[in-house]
Amino acid sequence: MFCKYCGAELADTAAFCNKCGKPTTKPENRPPQPAQPAPQAPVEPPRYEPPKGPPRQPSVEMAGPEQEPPRRKGGYIALAVILCVLVIGAIVVLVMAMGILKPTSSDAEASPSPSDVMETQPIESEPPEEDGKPTQTPDQEQSSYPIQLDMDQLLTSRINGTTFREAWEQGWLDEWMNLYVNGSSDGSSPYEAYWYDDGLREWTYYGITYSQAASAGWGDIWLELLGSRDDDDPDTMDGDYLLPTDSQYIDKSDLAPFTKEEVSLIRNEIYARYGYQFSSQEIQDYFDRQNWYTPVEGLNASTFDTSVFNAYEQANLETILAYEREMGWRQ
Numbered sequence: 001m002f003c004k005y006c007g008a009e010l011a012d013t014a015a016f017c018n019k020c021g022k023p024t025t026k027p028e029n030r031p032p033q034p035a036q037p038a039p040q041a042p043v044e045p046p047r048y049e050p051p052k053g054p055p056r057q058p059s060v061e062m063a064g065p066e067q068e069p070p071r072r073k074g075g076y077i078a079l080a081v082i083l084c085v086l087v088i089g090a091i092v093v094l095v096m097a098m099g100i101l102k103p104t105s106s107d108a109e110a111s112p113s114p115s116d117v118m119e120t121q122p123i124e125s126e127p128p129e130e131d132g133k134p135t136q137t138p139d140q141e142q143s144s145y146p147i148q149l150d151m152d153q154l155l156t157s158r159i160n161g162t163t164f165r166e167a168w169e170q171g172w173l174d175e176w177m178n179l180y181v182n183g184s185s186d187g188s189s190p191y192e193a194y195w196y197d198d199g200l201r202e203w204t205y206y207g208i209t210y211s212q213a214a215s216a217g218w219g220d221i222w223l224e225l226l227g228s229r230d231d232d233d234p235d236t237m238d239g240d241y242l243l244p245t246d247s248q249y250i251d252k253s254d255l256a257p258f259t260k261e262e263v264s265l266i267r268n269e270i271y272a273r274y275g276y277q278f279s280s281q282e283i284q285d286y287f288d289r290q291n292w293y294t295p296v297e298g299l300n301a302s303t304f305d306t307s308v309f310n311a312y313e314q315a316n317l318e319t320i321l322a323y324e325r326e327m328g329w330r331q
Contacts, residue, residue, distance in 0.1 A: 151216035242266045245316040255323050267320045270313045
């Protein structure tokens, strides 16, 4: 070994250094210890995370259902009362709405159908034209007037080799039109050249309005023909009616001078004016003899619509029916 002070080599058993004289220290006989590894930072093991899933519902067994307070019968009664109030309120609103939409008193009573109004009162005994108050001469023939003529055909047609305009220039247009429409040139033909169309509220000439004539190129002729008339009162054109039920209101005093049969005819005139065809042959024969009557094929009790009546006709029909009931002629 060596001295730790001076470095001299010494025997292993020397207690003192023979050079510097200082004591030596013998090494202790300790068993060799293995070298310890350098300390390392502790490694924390990974934490286990359970897989995420839907939130777990609390078990029914874990927490028992809450005890609901017992329902009282009063709640059902209150609910029933509320429902009843709502239903009654809805009914009241509905009734009020129906009252607003309800027609006026003049329209409240439905217009009787032609079958009830006309066919329940057939003309009895002798025909109306023989009951002492004839409204038409027996030799008058039935005629029909057009609602609207074909203008192109009218203006290009020739009667006795003469056109419409030539007949007008020569001064015999009325006879020409009678031939064109009725097949007769007789100036006393029951066909009326002029009349006042109450539905259109304007004058017509052989069923032609001014606007139609003007669009066809003879509005000037139409106006001249109309201006040549002596009487501009449309009521004079209804001279064949027993009463002007389509242009003025009538009352019971207007009906008083007439017989039962004549009042029935006045009532039926309202329908006949629209071309109604009657199931009673006697009534039909009477209106066939009127120059203003134009029957419409298929227009009868099952197809006629009373909504075509104007305000005068609707009111007068009710007046006539009331008068007939008052006289005991109707039930």
